[in-house]
Amino acid sequence: MRQLLLTAALCLASLGAHAAGDRIVTGSDRGTYIEIGRDLSRLIGKPAGLPLEVLPSKGSAENVRRLRSEPGVRLALVQSDVYRAYLDQANAGDAEAARLIKPLRVVMPLYDEEIYFVARADSPLRSIHELRDKRINVGPVGSGTALTATTLYRAMFGSPMLEQNTSFLSNEEALVKLATDKSIDVVVIVAGQPAKLFADMKSEARQYIKLLTLDRAAPETQALDGTYVPATIRATSYPNWLTQDATSLSVKSMLVTYDYQSPDVRASLTRFAKSMCSNFEKLRTEGHAKWQEVSLAPPQLPKGWSYYAPTQKVLSHCDTEAEPARNVASEGKAPAASSCSQSREVLGLCRVASR
CATH class of the missing domain: 3.40.190.10 (Periplasmic binding protein-like II)
Known part of the structure; x- marks a missing residue:
């Protein structure tokens, strides 16, 4: 039986x-x-x-x-x-x-998916390379955004984000906390434009949040390899929010x-x-x-x-007439293995409790 x-x-x-x-x-x-x-x-x-x-x-x-x-x-x-x-x-x-x-x-x-670095409208931050030691929301553990945010940070500054400065809230939750209790300095979001999250915003959003932009001359951003490339976030994609185009980064x-x-x-x-x-x-x-x-x-x-x-x-x-697209990424050097690095955690390779 x-x-x-x-x-x-x-x-x-x-x-x-x-x-x-x-x-x-x-x-x-x-x-x-x-x-x-x-x-x-x-x-x-x-x-x-x-x-x-x-x-x-x-x-x-x-x-x-x-x-x-x-x-x-x-x-x-x-x-x-x-x-x-x-x-x-x-x-x-x-x-x-x-x-x-x-x-x-x-x-x-x-x-290419655009990477949005969102700060409060009254924040003194202006550029992406100013993120060092800031309180950053990277998205849920297991998300591509979390991997992108932590990888970019490490590539620019040579070290992982400080654990006490890293949060793993959803995009919506993080934007609310960014604009209200100010417990977050920057929210990182990866989405191809026009992204519904931003496209649905009302014009009042300009009073609360802004985009940090890419300074190509900054040594921190010059350290990035071909995996991340400059991208233009168009004002026409978000007419209720942006008054002019903004330069950021993107990933394939x-x-x-x-x-x-x-x-x-x-x-x-x-x-x-x-x-x-x-x-x-x-x-x-x-x-x-x-x-x-x-x-x-x-x-x-x-x-x-x-x-x-x-x-x-x-x-x-x-489609023999199509032009080949550029390479989706460049070959990189593998990082040293560790028991539970920040990269392994956001990839879901560590058995960690939800934050």
Whole structure:
């Protein structure tokens, strides 16, 4: 009887996973990633007979884990610096990071996501390189924003953020605390423009918050490598908030999958790639504005990164007129392994209590 119950439970679990269908993990409900996921589901997956359930998440680091462990998750949106951080940890000897990242494959690089450094309107801070020792909210543990914020800080100042100065609140919670009780100096948010969080703001927001800008001449920002590049946050994206364009930084986003060997899954993702070829212009005309920045021509990936062979075979031939996009990241030196560094914590590689 015990064996029969166990068998029945396994069968039900299998049926439940199958019934869930194919899924794509994205980002927060008010972020750009979830809109991109909905575009892919509606305009690419549906015509391919691959209806994708679009799932919200904390962001890129969580998406890597869910792609590896959650039934039915076939695709994930991941920032290139998060992907690289996992690779660096793996190359430094982190077995868990290697287990998570080594079997993942890039379907296609997407667009550059802008990085917003938000301060109070009355703050004396003006530029990104003035962040040293400030109280900074980096987003939830497991989010791509947390990884980006902590990596940028370490690259600019040569040391991790002070623990007592680092908070892991959601974007909305952090912006409220920034503007009210002033317990936070800067909120870091990563989102492709126009981001709903800022686009929905009323003009009164100018009285409370402002953007810090990039000073390219500052030694701290010159220390950044090619993973992060200058970007313009346009006033036209946020007319109720910005009165002029602002220069900041950006990071490349990518569409990622697992190195599936199952004939059925390979066939499904091949159909998805063919649908991308056929319906790419619909993404540009009917989808989020960021699709205007995406090219179908696959660029050469940095060392240690690999394309998913079935989709690359299709995508590399469906748009021969497209100009290759720039490399999504530059090869970097792996950091020394540690028991629980700030990078390992925000990647979810440490078993830490929620803050």
